[in-house]
Amino acid sequence: MAKWVYSFGDGSAEGSAEMRDLLGGKGANLAEMAGLSLPVPPGFTITTDVCTAYYGNGRTYPDGLDAQFDEALDVMARVTGKQFGDAGDPLLVSVRSGARASMPGMMDTVLNLGLNDDTVEAVAKASGERFAYDSYRRFVQMYGDVVLGVDHHDFESILEIEREKRGAMQDTDLTADDWKDIVGKYKTLVEETLETPFPQNPREQLWGAISAVFDSWMTARAITYRELHDIPADWGTAVNVQAMVFGNMGDSSATGVAFTRNPSTGEKALYGEFLVNAQGEDVVAGIRTPQELTEAARKMSESDAPSLEALMPEAFSEFQDIAERLESHYSEMQDLEFTIERGKLWMLQTRSGKRTTTAAIRIAVEMAREGLITKDEAVRRIDPVSLDQLLHPTLDPEAEKSVIAKGLPASPGAATGEIVFTAEDAERLGKDDRAVLLVRQETSPEDIHGMVAARGILTARGGMTSHAAVVARGMGTPCVSGAGLLKIDAKAGTMTVLDRTWKAGDVITIDGSTGEVLDGEVAMIQAELSGDFATLMGWADAARRLGVRANAETPNEARAALEFGADGIGLSRTEHMFFEGERIQTVREMILAGDADGRRTALDKLLPMQRADFVELFTIMGGRPLTVRLLDPPLNEFLPKSDEEIAEVANGMGVDEELLRERVIALTESNPMLGHRGCRLLIAYPEITEMQTRAILEAAAEAAQQTGEAVEPEIMVPLVGMRSELDNVKAIIDATAAEIAKAAGADEPQIRYTVGTMIELPRAALRAQDIAETASFFSFGTNDLTQTTFGISRDDSAGFLGAYAQMGVLETDPFVSLDTEGVGILMRVATNEGRKIRPDLKLGICGEHGGDPASIRFCEAIGLDYVSCSPFRVPIARLAAAQAALAMREGE
């Protein structure tokens, strides 16, 4: 016969914390506490197997349950000395659900069960009439609401009327007779609503509550929650039946909740609150103001209400001991519930406590220092993504918010500022140190100077890889892109959402972590990288195998990358350097040139600028590895688009408008993502490759001289699909290097460099064995690799990927977390085949997945050498890499 019921209490238990799957979280922890001889009111847990059996057999209970249930009630009677349903000295119980994972949407709690018109009198005799009828009215309301389905508002309005009738301010002002009266009205309400009287038989009450818990497993809300959180329906819930203890038995009784450490700051100090003469629900309901647990906390909050420590020193002291014991038993900060009945402490719950990221880090670090956990365990306990909160300013969760539109969370962090509609205004006001938000239909290279000056960027069009999004992420500037509801009229200087309009100068706030656009200024919490943070990251670095590099082009980004602990730069996109200031003019001259000679003239002007950029970058990085990617985007990205822009640019350059337009049209492609870009440009216009190689190598020489550190640039060729492409570009690079050496009178290049390639096309992955013959390193460009493997343009995907997520066609956005089943196969193939040919092939990833923990886990599993991500995600990547390494070591 299966065991369906597990008893606990009186210093022993049939279950334990290990049996969470069978007993649910609450039941397992109650059993554990009882097993530790802590004061837990006796009771029993009906297992999750019963739930499964119940649903497996048309909502009927399995054989043997009844007998085990009776036996368990007998145990409770023996321990408490009271019989359930005994009209003389009744045992009252609570009924609570408890699944493996905490799950909203389910029946929660019924207290005081076992009361009826007879037993209430016995309770009155033993503990006073007011307490008895207060308990009875609570029971009728709770049971009527959650088990019988009578609307709780109906109960509350009865109470409201009675209070008013009696001029009572609070429930405590009501007398025993008042409660008696109210109980009568409650019962009438139930009988009128359900056309059957409130159940008086305690057994019927109890089975009713148990069935209500099991039934609530299949409510629509619970099902939806499980689907969203990947909880299988067959996990089921357990039911906990426990002897009632009463915090509402007068002034020597109380009830409260506590955390073993401060869940907000992580400080090691008991943290919580309690109410005298109350039941648990009163604390939650917030009708009365709870009091502090400790004297220290009371002083801090300057409260007059006495602390538990002062009020009930013995009970407090016992509770404090138990709290410490539980934390050390579980090696984890605990969230506790307790009740004090006439001076006697009872523990009702313990579980792992929720906490802020700041607290989580402090707790983990301190616990490791205390020897409660290992450093690796500390590293394992922090959710890497949660670090994002620490690295950017965030909206104060307490602040009031008025959301006016929603776009894509394109670059994290929050920013408040005056609206400006042009890059020029942003630059002008930004110089005066005014906080401005640049609001544009979409941004273009023309806008860079304004984007630099703005605190945040908001666009009405464009996806997660739009110009605005990519540039903003690179600069660490908050950005919301593609907020489609916005109607922006830059000429009129207005932004309209539905029928509301904002003008230039009006203040708004954006949250680049959620995509929200908010009216006015919203309070913020600034980033602070505390000592605990640094300590934890140090432990993470010790644990990880994967290198963590940053994608960075500008000196600012490179410095940020170093601050955030990057080991080097994994992707430096040289084209971003082409957009800056006057350069774009020269780039355009190059594009408009009719032949290689014309291009060379323009490139000669660009060379010193690009070389200077690299000198600065190499100097900042001081000998750390640095991967420079040669020109990647199609040339038309450097050209103006609309007729107005063309006219403006033509005017500025002094070229014929018609000529410029023709060139723009000639360079316009139907699918630029798949067009004339990457190595295809480098092959067609070898003079570009030559100029960039020269800039890199000459800069490396200069930086090496300046810093005294050897610089060995990794030159990366983008968009290779065939080995012959890489061979072609490498030949140009090598020839240029030889030429530089020759001009310097040397036999071989003085600067050592390596040449490698992005693996960002399916074909490159499939032919890795050829490509590795030429490439010294592979860097997986998983943005493009995902686009081509799925055949999805990320810029155009918002429409249907949204629908896909809603319909469950796609569970995870493959642009956020690596599609290990599709794209991952290609990465695995390329890794294995590449290493077969070249065992020391250096392997990295530089797509946005390089900063995503799940993707980093995959990179660890297939044995890449490093991940590279935006500077602001470097800490996340370091921590995720450490966790991945720890998981691998344990064979997870």
Place this chain on the structure above:
Amino acid sequence: MAKWVYSFGDGSAEGSAEMRDLLGGKGANLAEMAGLSLPVPPGFTITTDVCTAYYGNGRTYPDGLDAQFDEALDVMARVTGKQFGDAGDPLLVSVRSGARASMPGMMDTVLNLGLNDDTVEAVAKASGERFAYDSYRRFVQMYGDVVLGVDHHDFESILEIEREKRGAMQDTDLTADDWKDIVGKYKTLVEETLETPFPQNPREQLWGAISAVFDSWMTARAITYRELHDIPADWGTAVNVQAMVFGNMGDSSATGVAFTRNPSTGEKALYGEFLVNAQGEDVVAGIRTPQELTEAARKMSESDAPSLEALMPEAFSEFQDIAERLESHYSEMQDLEFTIERGKLWMLQTRSGKRTTTAAIRIAVEMAREGLITKDEAVRRIDPVSLDQLLHPTLDPEAEKSVIAKGLPASPGAATGEIVFTAEDAERLGKDDRAVLLVRQETSPEDIHGMVAARGILTARGGMTSHAAVVARGMGTPCVSGAGLLKIDAKAGTMTVLDRTWKAGDVITIDGSTGEVLDGEVAMIQAELSGDFATLMGWADAARRLGVRANAETPNEARAALEFGADGIGLSRTEHMFFEGERIQTVREMILAGDADGRRTALDKLLPMQRADFVELFTIMGGRPLTVRLLDPPLNEFLPKSDEEIAEVANGMGVDEELLRERVIALTESNPMLGHRGCRLLIAYPEITEMQTRAILEAAAEAAQQTGEAVEPEIMVPLVGMRSELDNVKAIIDATAAEIAKAAGADEPQIRYTVGTMIELPRAALRAQDIAETASFFSFGTNDLTQTTFGISRDDSAGFLGAYAQMGVLETDPFVSLDTEGVGILMRVATNEGRKIRPDLKLGICGEHGGDPASIRFCEAIGLDYVSCSPFRVPIARLAAAQAALAMREGE
């Protein structure tokens, strides 16, 4: 000691036809003929191994060659009774190159070698002075030109001056003394040019000629030719040294060339020409008009000049016998060279003869009937691609052409007509049966009615998959696309190339097989599918395993497909049906509708039209398999693009221009190829899927009733990357089928249908095992699969793929012939993984590769069930499939 030299002649030979690799084509065939005891002038072949050794050792000859060379000369002396260099009765020789494969760019021939100021006198004594000096001047000129490198124009101008001086019309008018004089002048020319006298030592002459042959293996032209034709440099060439026989020894001597069958028609009749008293080069030079070989041919050509049959009946008869014998010995039509010296026939060469496709088919079929070869061998002998010549009208190769521009060969066949610049003009004039060519910047769905009416289509923009190209290929209309030199001004009604202008009504010609645009009318050869063609195709069908289907949408295409022998339709693109006539208006209504209800209203109007299309298609195909692909392209393809078009369409539809423009902008994508199309549309707008399913199934029922043949449509879902996508669309299809059945009062659908998918994204191939759980069939969409695997947009690739081909970065255009090393891996994976899950999974290909013989070979190798291609390529595919099957059977 290696054998470097192989002798032949006098009824025996050391080599044979099998030794082509060692002796070259010419040498092997000379040895073979000698071995057959045919009258071959004796000689020897210096092997290709000598060439390899020569280059392997700094252009020096291997040990032992000298001795073997001397021995071989001795053999010749023994057979001919003459000594090389003997001043009394000298042996004269020819020196000819001969590689494994015929190769232009190499030294060809030196005749009469061995003549000098002494030996010429001996020859004069034996055979007359005029003959001797004629031969000597020929030798000095040839040797001077090809061995010593003196410009042949310089020799010719000397001859010219001398002829004029003497008033001679032809060379035959010149006397022995004239030749003597000219020889002197020739020698002076050589001496003055090279500052060294013309070599008089016959051995030196001979080694000079041999080295000249070997050296010519490495000339720039030869190297380029080898690269273009994938001939390895280490194959090397052989050198043939052979005793001279003289066709110029008076009127009983002659020289000629012949084919054993007519190379133009294939007729079984000796075909060729000869000249009396001439050497081989005279026939080629075309100075004198050659005479017919046979009396029959002379009569046909109404020539007065006697035939060889009449003039030298004995030699002719011997030649006729030899020709027959060689053809039957080689089982192949032969191309022969012969010389008659004073009535005695000598064979100088035999080889496989080049022929037209028409001739090739007739010869193969007749040889099979004659029992010379098997039917399979006949099938194997025809180049499938050459059939293209037969299936479309082609330009007469004899016609004069004035090429004015060149574009892409977008749809094969040639067409002549008046230029029209608008679809309206095309339609109007087309109705009067005027031949018009539609000339457009690029075409759009608006132009369909004009494209149907035009004989050919010419565009200035767009690639091989542009709208014009795809539609034209589908209709079998010749098309040249992307002729970038054209400046088209449709409003002015002019087309300009550089400084020349054509107006509407001017006649031009296009050749869609070469991409040429020609001025005026050019004579054409019409397609004719003769009985031999049909016979050969029948044999091919018996040999092939692969099914051959057509890509067809319209009734005309379906009928053409059947005429060309398709087994069914492998791809019917339903969207093409949306472009026709009034429908596009309704399609636009659907797109402009704001919600599903609005779309449904428009779709309800489209349903009967689409159903009627399918009824016709199913009826034509009469029970043959038919794959219908649901809507694939992004919706904006159905909308106007330019401002003018938008205004026009808005006007026509009676909708607000601004509204239409907004919708067009909203639907515009950065990379439409990777955008909201295919199953992404079918999932987002399930009502489209429902309508199309209904149209297909209701039409199938109606067609089945009309024809009495069961119709079992294969419904194909495009652009699937994840199984969940296919599941989603299949659920809609199945639900619609169930609904139709229910409305008809049936329990299950009355029409059987299957649901499958395109495999056109790398991810679909990588997850074939999942997708095959749902799909009944896969059809490889290799156009898109190539685009995504390479990350190349075909429309945008013209610029860099051209450069790639020039630079040797890419050998074969992967859009023309399957990239078996990259895309092919994905196809193989999908085939194997799919069949593991579903052993009866039907597998086909419907990209343009389905009509490419090399790709078809790959499809056979990986075991697909069928290929599908445009109707006009069906015969090519049938033949290629047969050859692939034969090759597989032989384990090639």
